[in-house]
Amino acid sequence: MKQINLESKILGSNELLARKNRHLFEQLGILVLNLMSSPGAGKTTLLERTIEKLNGRLKLGVIEGDLYTDQDARRIEQKGVQVIQINTEGTCHLDAAMIGQAFADLQEYGQLDLLFIENVGNLVCPAEFDLGEDYKVVVLSTAEGNDKPLKYPLIFYQSRAVVLNKIDLLPYTDFSLERFLQDLENINPTAQTFMLSGRTGQGLAEWTGWLLEEVNRKKQGTAREP
Secondary structure (H helix, E strand, O other): OOOOOHHHHHHHHHHHHHHHHHHHHHHHOOEEEEEEEOOOOOHHHHHHHHHHHHEOOEOEEEEEEEOOOOHHHHHHHOOOOEEEEEEOOOOOOOOHHHHHHHHHHOOOHHHOOEEEEEOOOOOOHHHHOOOOOOEEEEEEEHHHOOOHHHHOHHHHHHOOEEEEEOHHHHHHOOOOHHHHHHHHHHHOOOOEEEEOOOOOOOOHHHHHHHHHHHHHHHHHHOOOOO
């Protein structure tokens, strides 16, 4: 009897498509970030505030992943950037095939400087699927508790940046910043860490400054196609 490891087969197929996406992004010189979090961590609010700071300075695009609705996509569209909605209809993550198709639907995609992919709210499945992005970024809120790096180490280990959101609520929670930073240091000592509030704007300048630096670094390393 022949047995097939379906998980390995699915991930292997996804990896091939992710490489294709990455090659295209490299050719175009576009920095691509995969934003991941649990539901309610504030990804969309963070994205709104980020767009407000960077729109006009950079050409931005957004791919929105959600199970069924387009509520987040409509919020982002109001900020003046083009958005492509992906409804996974129950699937707990985006995959490289979805991203490749959505990217092709973005108007003037070759002119983008920075593409945000807002993944489905989940701290497990998105970590396992390469989309062809430059960096994974995980967003955590103070209201969720400081134990998330220990409970979901893979997503924190793989992320280039970690955003601790809702820092303005810190005095009203039992979130231990010291333990959070120590656990993160043990899991991923090279991760960039940003502590901010999408609601008040506290700490947002450091985050957007880093994004500008990374976009410039990507441009310097890759030439756009004519």
